[in-house]
Amino acid sequence: MHVIDSHTGGMPTRVILEGSPDLGSGPLSARAKTLSAEHADFCNSVLLEPRGQAGMVAALLVEPVDPECVTGVIYFDADAVLGMCGHGTIGLAVTLARMGRISQGIHKIETPAGVVTVELHDANTVSVTNIESRRIHHQATVDVEGVGAVTGDMAYGGNWFFIADAPFEVTTANIPALTDLSVAIRDACIRAGLTGPEGQPVDHVILSGASPNAAALRRNFVLCPDNEYDRSPCGTGSSAFVSCLAAAGQLAEGEEIVLESVIGSSYRLSYRPGPTGGVIPRITGQAHIMAETTLVFDQNDPFKAGIV
Ligand code: PYC
Numbered sequence: 001m002h003v004i005d006s007h008t009g010g011m012p013t014r015v016i017l018e019g020s021p022d023l024g025s026g027p028l029s030a031r032a033k034t035l036s037a038e039h040a041d042f043c044n045s046v047l048l049e050p051r052g053q054a055g056m057v058a059a060l061l062v063e064p065v066d067p068e069c070v071t072g073v074i075y076f077d078a079d080a081v082l083g084m085c086g087h088g089t090i091g092l093a094v095t096l097a098r099m100g101r102i103s104q105g106i107h108k109i110e111t112p113a114g115v116v117t118v119e120l121h122d123a124n125t126v127s128v129t130n131i132e133s134r135r136i137h138h139q140a141t142v143d144v145e146g147v148g149a150v151t152g153d154m155a156y157g158g159n160w161f162f163i164a165d166a167p168f169e170v171t172t173a174n175i176p177a178l179t180d181l182s183v184a185i186r187d188a189c190i191r192a193g194l195t196g197p198e199g200q201p202v203d204h205v206i207l208s209g210a211s212p213n214a215a216a217l218r219r220n221f222v223l224c225p226d227n228e229y230d231r232s233p234c235g236t237g238s239s240a241f242v243s244c245l246a247a248a249g250q251l252a253e254g255e256e257i258v259l260e261s262v263i264g265s266s267y268r269l270s271y272r273p274g275p276t277g278g279v280i281p282r283i284t285g286q287a288h289i290m291a292e293t294t295l296v297f298d299q300n301d302p303f304k305a306g307i308v
Pocket residue numbers: 011057082084085086087088159224230232233234235236237
């Protein structure tokens with residue numbers, strides 16, 4: 001299996017160029033469901049140790065339905081198939097440029113959540129115009145085991161986020177505590193039945209804190225479905241965050257802000273109004289290629305499907 005690995009603000013993306021299971025030719029959302037339901041071994045073998053690494057997200061290239069798109073892509077982490085992935089799309093654009101498949105300019109990419117556009121500025125810098133994002137629930141309170149009541153917003157940015165203020169500093173030293181708290185909050189959201197309009201459960205949690213960097217509005221810790229934290233500021237999470245700022249009247253159309261990850265990497269963000277009352281976020285960040293690799297799957301390897 002031929003893969004190209006990059007990282008976006010420290011968060012790894014593994015683009016799978018060949019060697020994927022046959023997912024058919026239907027809508028990408030249906031192909032994503034098939035991948036999730038029928039190919040867990042494939043997903044594990046690519047992302048889990050010993051071949052993969054903690055936090056890594058895979059970007060499986062597939063034929064798009066929309067002929068205007070340069071490619072289709074299905075993202076997954078070690079636990080779940082994702083609707084969209086912002087850091088992954090920045091990494092994918094830089095990877096496609098390295099392969100000579102795109103040049104500087106604007107290109108469309110199809111994801112299970114919808115068509116997004118990427119603008120490649122140079123070999124490393126990409127702006128993603130995401131799908132329409134929106135605040136779903138304002139100031140919902142959930143009862144978190146061992147903590148008590150936690151109040152926050154639920155928002156959609158291509159994945160489903162619960163967003164609350166961090167009760168302590170968002171620093172690398174606090175990553176274990178931030179992870180534990182976020183997992184407990186996600187469990188509480190699921191127990192409370194806090195969902196999107198079609199019953200979509202919260203799959204990511206953002207704990208938002210102050211940044212020591214005057215240029216950044218917030219420093220956000222983001223928990224992913226595999227219980228790893230996003231090393232980047234999380235493209236879909238930042239989109240959800242921006243939708244909440246917009247809904248609260250705290251960010252004007254076109255105004256640019258900087259959001260940081262817990263490790264201090266950053267995205268620039270702005271939005272324009274969406275067609276159905278949400279926002280269309282624009283996320284600018286940088287990715288760097290790390291490796292071009294052929295993964296080998298030895299039939300006699302006892303850990304062929306990863307260390308589960
Ligand atoms: O950047 O959207 C993102 C993302 C989702 C999960 C990990 N990164």
